[in-house]
Amino acid sequence: MRWETFAHEADVGVRGSGATLAEAFAGAAMAMTAAICDPQKVGAGETVNIECAAPDDELLLLDWLNALVYEMATRRMLFSRFDVRIADHRLQATAWGEAVDVARHEPAAEVKGATFCELAVRQSPDGTWMAQCIVDV
Amino acid sequence: MDLKQLQQRGDYEWLLPATGRMRVPGVIFASRDLVAAMDEKVREQIANVASLPGIVSAAYAMPDAHWGYGFPIGGVAAFDADDGGVVSAGGVGFDISCGVRTLHTGLKLADIERDKRRLADALFARIPAGVGSTGSIHLGAAEMNAMLKGGARWAVHEGYGSDADLAHIEEHGCVAGADPATVSDQAKKRQRDEMGTLGSGNHYLEVQVVSELFDAAAAAAYGLTPGDVVVSIHCGSRGLGHQIGTDYLREMVVAAPAAGISLPDRELACAPLKSALGQRYLGAMRAGINCALANRQILTHLARGAFAAVFPGVKLPLLYDVSHNTCKEETHRVDGKTRRLFVHRKGATRAFGPGHAELPPEYAAVGQPVLIGGSMGTSSWILAGSAGTEERAFGSACHGAGRAMSRHEAMRRWQGRALVDELASRGILIRSPSLRGVAEEAPLAYKDVGAVVDSSDRAGLAGKVARLTPLVCIKG
Numbered sequence: 006m007r008w009e010t011f012a013h014e015a016d017v018g019v020r021g022s023g024a025t026l027a028e029a030f031a032g033a034a035m036a037m038t039a040a041i042c043d044p045q046k047v048g049a050g051e052t053v054n055i056e057c058a059a060p061d062d063e064l065l066l067l068d069w070l071n072a073l074v075y076e077m078a079t080r081r082m083l084f085s086r087f088d089v090r091i092a093d094h095r096l097q098a099t100a101w102g103e104a105v106d107v108a109r110h111e112p113a114a115e116v117k118g119a120t121f122c123e124l125a126v127r128q129s130p131d132g133t134w135m136a137q138c139i140v141d142v
Numbered sequence: 143m144d145l146k147q148l149q150q151r152g153d154y155e156w157l158l159p160a161t162g163r164m165r166v167p168g169v170i171f172a173s174r175d176l177v178a179a180m181d182e183k184v185r186e187q188i189a190n191v192a193s194l195p196g197i198v199s200a201a202y203a204m205p206d207a208h209w210g211y212g213f214p215i216g217g218v219a220a221f222d223a224d225d226g227g228v229v230s231a232g233g234v235g236f237d238i239s240c241g242v243r244t245l246h247t248g249l250k251l252a253d254i255e256r257d258k259r260r261l262a263d264a265l266f267a268r269i270p271a272g273v274g275s276t277g278s279i280h281l282g283a284a285e286m287n288a289m290l291k292g293g294a295r296w297a298v299h300e301g302y303g304s305d306a307d308l309a310h311i312e313e314h315g316c317v318a319g320a321d322p323a324t325v326s327d328q329a330k331k332r333q334r335d336e337m338g339t340l341g342s343g344n345h346y347l348e349v350q351v352v353s354e355l356f357d358a359a360a361a362a363a364y365g366l367t368p369g370d371v372v373v374s375i376h377c378g379s380r381g382l383g384h385q386i387g388t389d390y391l392r393e394m395v396v397a398a399p400a401a402g403i404s405l406p407d408r409e410l411a412c413a414p415l416k417s418a419l420g421q422r423y424l425g426a427m428r429a430g431i432n433c434a435l436a437n438r439q440i441l442t443h444l445a446r447g448a449f450a451a452v453f454p455g456v457k458l459p460l461l462y463d464v465s466h467n468t469c470k471e472e473t474h475r476v477d478g479k480t481r482r483l484f485v486h487r488k489g490a491t492r493a494f495g496p497g498h499a500e501l502p503p504e505y506a507a508v509g510q511p512v513l514i515g516g517s518m519g520t521s522s523w524i525l526a527g528s529a530g531t532e533e534r535a536f537g538s539a540c541h542g543a544g545r546a547m548s549r550h551e552a553m554r555r556w557q558g559r560a561l562v563d564e565l566a567s568r569g570i571l572i573r574s575p576s577l578r579g580v581a582e583e584a585p586l587a588y589k590d591v592g593a594v595v596d597s598s599d600r601a602g603l604a605g606k607v608a609r610l611t612p613l614v615c616i617k618g
Contacts, residue, residue, distance in 0.1 A: 013209070015544075017548075017550070042578070064392070111575075112579075115274075115342045118236045119388075120211045121407070121408035141237075141384075
């Protein structure tokens, strides 16, 4: 699983890739944490289970990231590890993280939501998967 | 942006002719330099907005227009429900009714210089700012619904401010037609502990000084003289607005094909005004506007408490409160006919000109105050809606500087600590929970707000009244 953030004029792009669709989704989630703070500073003591379903892979990515945004906002948590399972456009995942500690995490910005801008989920000819979108911060 | 695609109609007005799917032309109000510096994506996005059903007159872009989602940020578009018009969740954005309010303090620069540090600390201690921060107000279900219906009026009723504040807020602090039942439980849960919080990113509370005046009559009407200390608050509808945007954007994308709407970009997600979904979104979006108005009202109360702790007896009357991510039902004259239109302003400020019926009487002769936030450490501006602006862009003007570079690039170029020290050496005190956040919001990461307001002034959208220089900045 690999992840990166990429530049957008006003906000931040998040991108994950890997051998499977699920790995790419986990990478995109990790990139979203990196848009907020340094993921290496975020512990993994608490777990949250997330389930969502959507008619296609792109909407599923959006729902997955927005579910994490919701959990981060209402639980006041940050996440640093993700186990994602996807079958038939249904996603089941476990996210590991901890409560926001402003002094230690120094979160730069909260994510307001994942957007349709630059939203893409693709499989390359070599079989690897990529999942990305812009998140509004 | 390639100027060859545009027809120049004046020094500050450019026409993008209607081609292809466009139902109306696009119009950009900006200097040649600002238009040339705009991303090609802005032109694409203007053309996409111009292709939406029921759009009236033109898709407009303000001088600070930049690449947004679906709509450009700095985009204005009006739709007629009787002409198949739509309401677009993408055209309002995630931070519903994000806006700026400015408060007088009755203090002069010399009055606060000695106590500036104490004031900065008092504000930072009282204003919840940054990721994960919570307010001291926790709303139950009934109170949440009352807040969503009542906006700043609810907040004043709860003891956060006075009736005099309401007279200086758009729609007197409460937009009609808010329907809490159309707001999801998730959105309400996100807001439960976030009333009276500033948020993060580009949101701030600043103590500023009036450093220059440009229009004596408007300055007198607004009660501004050189050396006056004022407070400006920039924030929005917090988690509630973000979740309403998320919920309805998705629902509108999925529902669009059945409504016969083909979206050139899914982020333009919209629904016919005359549809159940369109009406539900309007109810929720208006609840989001009220949430933002209530939030800024509570933050005002907190700022008043901080000032009173440092300067006993000081009052902070409200100059005005504007929102810059909204869709509002308004009456406009189009080609000699009076029409009710749904005006989307995404990163654009309402800027009604002199004599408009919705202005408070004391501002009626000079036009609506238009409050423009600058980047951290640079000037902010107070403009006044120009005469005739309703005929130019449905009574709209710019909203801020707009980013010149990505957060990535800003973080690469600047260190938060060094920036805070450099600004402190210039007399500007920054208080923020996140040094990385400070770096991402570095002053030079934004365009020159001076060029943006010059274009707004010369294009006849909103004229310059006062320049404000920062003294203290509480950064989310």
